[in-house]
Structures are given as C-alpha cells and as structure tokens.
Amino acid sequence: QVQLVESGGGLVQAGGSLRLSCAASGRTFMGWFRQAPGKEREFVAAIRWTAGSTYYADSVKGRFTISRDNAKNTVYLQMNSLKPEDTAIYYCAATGQSYCSDYGCYRSDEYDYWGQGTQVTVSS
Numbered sequence: 001q002v003q004l005v006e007s008g009g010g011l012v013q014a015g016g017s018l019r020l021s022c023a024a025s026g027r028t029f030m031g032w033f034r035q036a037p038g039k040e041r042e043f044v045a046a047i048r049w050t051a052g053s054t055y056y057a058d059s060v061k062g063r064f065t066i067s068r069d070n071a072k073n074t075v076y077l078q079m080n081s082l083k084p085e086d087t088a089i090y091y092c093a094a095t096g097q098s099y100c101s102d103y104g105c106y107r108s109d110e111y112d113y114w115g116q117g118t119q120v121t122v123s124s
Helices: none
Strands: 004-007 010-013 018-024 029-035 042-048 054-056 064-069 074-079 088-095 118-123
Touching: 004 088, 018 029, 018 088, 018 118, 029 064, 029 074, 042 064, 042 074, 054 064
Parallel strands: 010 118
Antiparallel strands: 004 018, 018 074, 029 042, 029 088, 042 054, 064 074, 088 118
C-alpha cells in the first residue's frame, strides 16, 4: 500500500517559483499530474524511483524539475518561471506497473495511488 501526501502549493505571481513535495510511504514509479477547472487531468512529470530517470510534458520542459530524496521518501516538483496557465490542482501519483520503468507512464489510468491534491495559483 502506498500513501501519498502533497504539500507546497500556494499563490504566486507569474515568473515566480514554487516547490511541491509528496511524501510517499512506498517506493515505485512516481508522477505529478494537474487538473485545471473544466479540463481533464494531465501529465506533468514523472520519475523512476530507483534509477532517477525523469519524464516531462512538453509544456513544462525547461521550467519544472522532478526529483526524489530516498532518505526522506519524498518526491519534489520544482516549478520555475510559472505562468497563469500553470494554475491547477496538482496531484502526486504512484504506480507499480513494471513497464513504466522502461517506457514511462503518462496516462492517469496507469497510476494506482493518488494524493489529495494541492492548489497552485499563478496570477498575471
């Protein structure tokens, strides 16, 4: 069983930065998704826990960085150069699908465990 608890959301001006944290009780393939009002949940970034391989959506490449701290069992999403279109609820997710470690997992239905979400609001 994997338990996920996100933290770090908030209100920031465009161009600013935030760091999200996700405390994970189990180690597996981890991802961040986001969902804006009236839109579907979308993939943001993911990381293979053991090897540290990372995957990003095109919309956040070069601005967001996903990382993990093995000792703290925590995954981070560092978000820089934030834009108003980044405003959404951000969710941490985990999956035990073995193929994710080889190919990455980008769909929400590939993930088995979800956190409660944390709101990120970027003002213009």
